[in-house]
Amino acid sequence: MKIQILGTGCTKCKKLAQHAEEAVNGLGLDAEIEKVTQLSDIMKFGVMITPALAVNGVVKSAGKLLSAEEIKGLLK
Amino acid sequence: MSKPTNTYIWRGAAGLALWWLVYRHLAAAAAWLTYTLLGLKSGSHLASAVEFFIFEVPKVLMLLTLVVFGVGIVRSFFTPERTRRMLAGKREFTGNVLAALLGIVTPFCSCSAVPLFIGFVTTGVPLGVTLSFLISAPMVNEIALVLLFGLFGWKVAAIYLVTGVVIAIAAGWVIGRLRMEKHVEAWVYQTQTGDGAPDEELDWPARIRFGLDAVKDIVGRVWLYVLIGIGVGAGIHGYVPENFMASIMGRTWWSVPVAVLLGVPMYSNAAGIIPIVQALLGKGAALGTVLAFMMAVIGLSLPEAIILRKVLKPLLLTVFFAVVAAGIMLVGYLFNLIM
Numbered sequence: 001m002k003i004q005i006l007g008t009g010c011t012k013c014k015k016l017a018q019h020a021e022e023a024v025n026g027l028g029l030d031a032e033i034e035k036v037t038q039l040s041d042i043m044k045f046g047v048m049i050t051p052a053l054a055v056n057g058v059v060k061s062a063g064k065l066l067s068a069e070e071i072k073g074l075l076k
Numbered sequence: 077m078s079k080p081t082n083t084y085i086w087r088g089a090a091g092l093a094l095w096w097l098v099y100r101h102l103a104a105a106a107a108w109l110t111y112t113l114l115g116l117k118s119g120s121h122l123a124s125a126v127e128f129f130i131f132e133v134p135k136v137l138m139l140l141t142l143v144v145f146g147v148g149i150v151r152s153f154f155t156p157e158r159t160r161r162m163l164a165g166k167r168e169f170t171g172n173v174l175a176a177l178l179g180i181v182t183p184f185c186s187c188s189a190v191p192l193f194i195g196f197v198t199t200g201v202p203l204g205v206t207l208s209f210l211i212s213a214p215m216v217n218e219i220a221l222v223l224l225f226g227l228f229g230w231k232v233a234a235i236y237l238v239t240g241v242v243i244a245i246a247a248g249w250v251i252g253r254l255r256m257e258k259h260v261e262a263w264v265y266q267t268q269t270g271d272g273a274p275d276e277e278l279d280w281p282a283r284i285r286f287g288l289d290a291v292k293d294i295v296g297r298v299w300l301y302v303l304i305g306i307g308v309g310a311g312i313h314g315y316v317p318e319n320f321m322a323s324i325m326g327r328t329w330w331s332v333p334v335a336v337l338l339g340v341p342m343y344s345n346a347a348g349i350i351p352i353v354q355a356l357l358g359k360g361a362a363l364g365t366v367l368a369f370m371m372a373v374i375g376l377s378l379p380e381a382i383i384l385r386k387v388l389k390p391l392l393l394t395v396f397f398a399v400v401a402a403g404i405m406l407v408g409y410l411f412n413l414i415m
Binding site: 039047063064 | 156196289
């Protein structure tokens with residue numbers, strides 16, 4: 001599984017990456033977390049408002065700082 | 077109606093009642109604290125400043141919390157994706173009007189201005205329409221609107237709302253007419269954009285959480301500005317002589333452009349600037365001049381210019397700022413003339 005955190009480096013984006021890590025560890029998943037910080041790469045996902053989270057290349061949420069619990073819900 | 081929804085409604089009603097009870101007694105509490113507990117002499121500069129501060133801080137913070145929560149719930153109905161779909165392929169004038177209105181209710185932060193700009197122009201939203209949105213989103217600020225309503229009444233709030241929307245419509249339309257598409261950085265149109273986030277249907281508990289998150293986020297970010305703003309306001313209120321401001325921020329022909337020029341490098345948010353505005357008005361500053369100053373502080377900022385420079389070439393960026401500044405000055409002169 002591949003989880004991508006889209007964001008140009010704002011505080012919310014960093015927190016989202018943290019929460020994603022907590023969620024992955026909490027569920028004991030074998031997942032890779034990648035941070036996408038280049039604007040042109042972010043735009044390829046069609047995301048207009050950061051931070052956003054994509055699982056296996058599909059955007060699941062944009063513009064929200066999800067909690068670890070909410071991310072767990074998206075990963076199940 | 078389901079049980080959890082009922083619980084939310086009861087809690088909400090109880091919270092509102094408590095809010096109202098506390099809010100109504102703030103003035104009396106501030107007076108008591110200033111004159112009885114601190115024992116300051118009525119009519120002195122210090123007492124006047126202290127009472128202003130003790131009264132305004134909880135008042136503004138309480139108004140802010142309520143408004144941000146309400147606006148958060150309204151915003152849970154709008155997403156940038158939905159806004160973009162509504163604007164794509166719209167004709168110029170209609171598009172400008174719609175964009176200016178959507179700018180008020182769509183969740184937006186200036187850090188997202190660039191991806192939003194790219195997302196809009198690459199999917200068929202005309203440049204002028206996109207700019208109408210980008211002007212209205214920061215300038216017609218819900219926090220400013222409600223604080224103006226709370227501190228000055230509905231007339232000033234309505235004036236601010238209407239003029240802000242009109243400036244956004246007119247400025248976007250003018251830039252659209254100037255056909256400046258070639259002054260957008262070339263890489264913008266080469267950017268490939270995907271489908272974006274899926275729309276999700278939220279239920280009411282989720283919308284309420286959205287509102288609470290907005291409160292935590294925004295109030296957590298601006299409370300310090302509010303404190304500083306009210307502190308400066310209190311100083312003006314207590315120590316600046318009556319009518320002192322009439323000479324500087326009055327109705328002379330140069331006061332409006334000077335107010336706008338002063339406002340641009342000042343980067344504050346609505347919550348911090350409005351208590352200052354209130355104190356200035358109390359000392360004889362003219363409404364149009366003060367309104368222009370406030371709109372320049374909120375709507376025209378250097379950080380925003382630096383962010384937008386990534387997508388707009390210098391000429392277009394200059395035109396963008398010049399057109400918006402001209403609109404703000406027009407509003408200033410207009411209100412100095414009629415009020």
